[in-house]
Amino acid sequence: MSIEDLLEVLGNPTRLKILRSLADGPKYLLELARELDLSEPAILKHLIILERYGLISSFKRDSKTGPPRKYYYLKTGFTVDVGFTDGLFDISIRRLEEPVCEEVESIAEELQRVKRIKNCVEAVEKVAALSELIDRELFKLRRKEASLLALKSEIYRYLGELLERFCETYLERKIAEWMILSQSRERLLEEVKTALNISDTEFKLIVEKLRSKIPYIDRFTI
Amino acid sequence: MSIEDLLEVLGNPTRLKILRSLADGPKYLLELARELDLSEPAILKHLIILERYGLISSFKRDSKTGPPRKYYYLKTGFTVDVGFTDGLFDISIRRLEEPVCEEVESIAEELQRVKRIKNCVEAVEKVAALSELIDRELFKLRRKEASLLALKSEIYRYLGELLERFCETYLERKIAEWMILSQSRERLLEEVKTALNISDTEFKLIVEKLRSKIPYIDRFTI
Structure with a gap:
């Protein structure tokens, strides 16, 4: 899937809401329609597009009250980074890394330790702390990204001046x-x-x- | 501008091409129409949308061959980071950082040194090296981001299991x-x-x- 395609898929507000909702866990058509306050055909139209692009997939599960239900779920994981300013247009797309890169190995190990904790209440506390740590790291990293892109843009402009000669x-x-x-x-x-x-x-x-x-x-x- | 709005703007392939082209420098309507092989009204429609969202702006400049031309240019600089996978939907938007954060100050200082180089050929070489360094840093940073988001997603899933009890x-x-x-x-x-x-x-x-x-x-x- 190209970056252009992906941006086009994410550019539709309803599709964005569907993806956001499915990130919460698998859901069936009626559930999504109720949650987003839209008709089932309106949702289905977008589900077909999302499935065609390989972003979601589906499975059937028995229902207690009627025929089996078709559940949709998020299939791939990835990040999209867009940066633009005067002199720079930078888009990148990456699959979520598995296994994780060395720099975050200590966090990954800590998560495995937390998963072995028997006391649920203690585990919840540790999970919260770990999640906060990751969010802090992401914040720093995105600040750094924004700074690097600002510098890259300055370089483009300066090179433009140099090349005019x-x-x-x-x-x-x-x-x-x-x-x-x-x-x-x-x-x-x-x-x-x-x-x-x-x-x-x-x-x-x-x-x-x-x-x-x-x-x-x-x-x-x- | 909300993230949803921004994704909607970027989701249109023509608008994306216009932004990419303007990142190269200011351009007037006819230039864009020729470059993208579209009619002027078709381009103008999108320019109006981009201007309304504050992503581009315009100025008039005299032309040697006719009436003054209206040039469009990229106005804001920012980064958008989208990450999603099973259990996680993460979108953030940041302005390009000015002044740059401490972690990239050494690169910023090096750029200022390069700008003082009198010999143009030498300056071009240094600029190329600096640009490569920034791209390497961005690559590492985005790998780390993808790893952190993969871990965050694992945490969400594990917390879901814990909370079921x-x-x-x-x-x-x-x-x-x-x-x-x-x-x-x-x-x-x-x-x-x-x-x-x-x-x-x-x-x-x-x-x-x-x-x-x-x-x-x-x-x-x-």
């Missing part, structure tokens, strides 16, 4: 920018060609020109 | 969960009342019941 056209400047800042150089050519709507030949010509002016560009093989 | 009804369990895990306790009552559609009296009754069973709940004044 080397580049004569908009195309030249864009290609130079991409070569200097792009992370995945393999995808570079395709991206540039699509975004700027230029041919392979034109691209190579500009790169040659840039090479003669900016030694840094020289190190990339196209 | 104390709680008889869905309402009881939801309120207990919120009291134990909610970050902003002041907003708690309003949130619960809206989300579960219950009265103040009913809420207080359930809290009293929970207090007698889970000492942890006892510490909150409602």
Whole structure:
């Protein structure tokens, strides 16, 4: 699923409410319709879209009062990070990490210890403390992310100023920018060609020109 | 601007393309229409929406070939973080931090040093290195975020199991969960009342019941 698709799915307020509600646990159609105060067909329409994108799935469970019920549940776990400002548009999508990365291993170990506590009341207290710790870490991390993106934006702007001395056209400047800042150089050519709507030949010509002016560009093989 | 509004704005593929393009620098209507291969009215419709939400703004600049042109540009900078999985739905929105937080101060200082370099070619190299460093930091940070959210989700699930021993009804369990895990306790009552559609009296009754069973709940004044 692409980031664009995901943002489109999340961009619908009803779908967002359905996902939020299912994060609480599996639910059947009538339950969702009551909770969101919408008709069953209105909800079903969105459930089909969410299922098609692989965000939710369903299972049948017997009901005491009637025929088996179809329950929907959240299927995948992931994070989406969007950052944008003057000079920067940054979107990333990640699956929730399992197993966890080394930096949070101590928290993961503590959670396993808590799970072995026999006294339920004590376990509830420890779980609350652990949840608070995670929220504090997330808060710090997102502050740091916002700061890094602010700096990245400043770098883009400054590089733009620098490149004005080397580049004569908009195309030249864009290609130079991409070569200097792009992370995945393999995808570079395709991206540039699509975004700027230029041919392979034109691209190579500009790169040659840039090479003669900016030694840094020289190190990339196209 | 609420997170729901923002996701709705970003959920439209054309608006996303416009924002991405404006992150590159100010542009006028015809330029955007050509770049995105859409009619001017089609683009304008979205520009009006983006401007209404305060994401973009405009200024007039003289043109050499005709009347002054209206340029649109990105106005605000922010990050959006979405994380969801079974048991967890987490969305946060932050303004890009200015001034930067302590943890990235050394990178900010390095950027100021780079800006004082007189030799343009050397400055380009340093800027590229700094940009790479920031991208590495962002990558690590988002891995950590995904791990923390995976743990948070595990905590939610485990707390759900624990609470089944104390709680008889869905309402009881939801309120207990919120009291134990909610970050902003002041907003708690309003949130619960809206989300579960219950009265103040009913809420207080359930809290009293929970207090007698889970000492942890006892510490909150409602």
